[in-house]
Amino acid sequence: MDEALLRRLTPEVTGVLVGRGADFATAEDAVQEALLEAVRTWADEPPRDPKGWLVTVAWRRFLDLVRSDSARRRREDLVTDEPEPGAPRDTDDTLALYVLCAHPALTPASAVALTLRAVGGLSTRQVAAAYLVPESTMAQRISRAKRTVAEAGLRGEGPGDLATVLRVLYLVFNEGHSGDVDLAAEAIRLTRQLAVLADHPEVGGLLALMLLHHARRPARTRADGALVPLAEQDRSLWDTAMITEGVAVLQAALARDVLGPMQAQAAVAALHADAPSAAETDWVQVVEWYDELLALGEDPVARLARAVAVGEADGPRAGLRALAEVDAGVPRWTAASAYLHERDGDVTTAGRLYAEAAARAGSLAERDHLTRQAARLRARSGPSAEDDPGPA
16 A cells, blocks of 8 residues: 555545535545545555545545535535546645645644644544644544634635745644654655645745755754754764755745745755854854844744844854843743853853753753753852852
């Protein structure tokens, strides 16, 4: 059984059903049942036209589901005659499916789960494993997401737009790897597909951003799982072919002269990827690209990253001044402050801030890394008054 083929065809077949007038929730259920039937009957040899086969079986199952639901009886009149197998308007149907799964009525987590199920073709079990939750929990989440989309449609609320789709795909990418599905690789696959469907420079920007980040993945952690900061990574482990592709995709997007936030972030990633070492990074250009990004819209995380870049370009005190303009509640603010204080020579303050940042870390790996940084600086600065137990 060619699982990759089924995953590739899933959004196309679902899009065909939706394009014929099927409601999204029922169409998605029908396609999943058609996929199960394919697994049972195709064995090692798919039919000559696997997509046509899936469309036919899914459409028949959709009709069965409609006929069995009295609340949907009115819609049955619209679909009593089964169309011939085929896939008219494939591109439009599949693109519409991306947009539907990124509906603004959904929470980000629900939009990601629905995208992985309906567009990515993953099973509920695979999505659940990726999120480290029971399959029953994920099944309920996906069911609620489909119901939310259906109810929003009845209220006349339109689906998301391309920018929302890109944000959802980037969320998928940042989930990384868990269970038996590499979500970063899956996000790249889906974004490649979207790039074919939607001729827009921001799609290219997102694809470039993903490729440039993913190229550094082999160097990001040690064998024991410990995080390796960018400045300390072994750059010989970076995937140069992926970097070359990412830069080429970015250049093509920028040549369209319609700058968007994904392209600006990808440009920063390209500058890091192009530098032989952290010290040789063109930090002035990095700051300039963050300025371009912030000119497109306020982004506290980007402003935090800009402050660190200013610290590299103009010195740690300039970085600390820039950091003072960022809300201290932004994630990793304390870690950034610790780094800049250490570079400014204030080891005691930096150690204290690293310890505070560790207590607020969002992951075990990040907490361990920050804890080691705090311990390293405590060892350099010697015992503090707080460490002195006083007289016995």
